[in-house]
Amino acid sequence: MKDLAIQFGAKLRDKRKTLGISQDKLALLADIDRSYAGRVERGEVNITLEKAYQLAEVLGCDIRDLLP
Amino acid sequence: MKDLAIQFGAKLRDKRKTLGISQDKLALLADIDRSYAGRVERGEVNITLEKAYQLAEVLGCDIRDLLP
Numbered sequence: 267m268k269d270l271a272i273q274f275g276a277k278l279r280d281k282r283k284t285l286g287i288s289q290d291k292l293a294l295l296a297d298i299d300r301s302y303a304g305r306v307e308r309g310e311v312n313i314t315l316e317k318a319y320q321l322a323e324v325l326g327c328d329i330r331d332l333l334p
Numbered sequence: 335m336k337d338l339a340i341q342f343g344a345k346l347r348d349k350r351k352t353l354g355i356s357q358d359k360l361a362l363l364a365d366i367d368r369s370y371a372g373r374v375e376r377g378e379v380n381i382t383l384e385k386a387y388q389l390a391e392v393l394g395c396d397i398r399d400l401l402p
Binding site for chain 2 (some may be wrong): 270271275310313314315316318319328329333
């Protein structure tokens with residue numbers, strides 16, 4: 267299931283970059299640690315549904331857009 | 335965000351019942367603890383994306399069908 271985290275992270279990163287938001291800013295907006303944001307994007311974290319929703323909200327998208 | 339877990343749990347339960355699968359069987363199929371399955375359905379667990387996918391797979395549905 268490691269693929270899942272990697273795919274989610276890649277989609278998150280794509281979306282963030284499309285919006286021109288830095289990783290630091292994403293972390294700040296989503297109220298998560300800066301290093302945690304990086305780990306999520308690299309697919310190193312088994313993220314909770316709650317955090318995934320939080321990130322989607324900050325990016326102004328539907329969580330479905332971030333799912334593999 | 336507690337609502338999220340409750341809504342996910344309710345959708346999971348609905349789907350499981352529609353398929354006529356017991357909670358015990360769901361737990362067995364998804365390789366999770368029986369009591370954990372109950373807690374997920376009651377919205378007491380902040381479930382990971384990975385587990386959510388696992389449950390959707392066992393129920394033969396798309397994870398999007400289980401999301402609020």
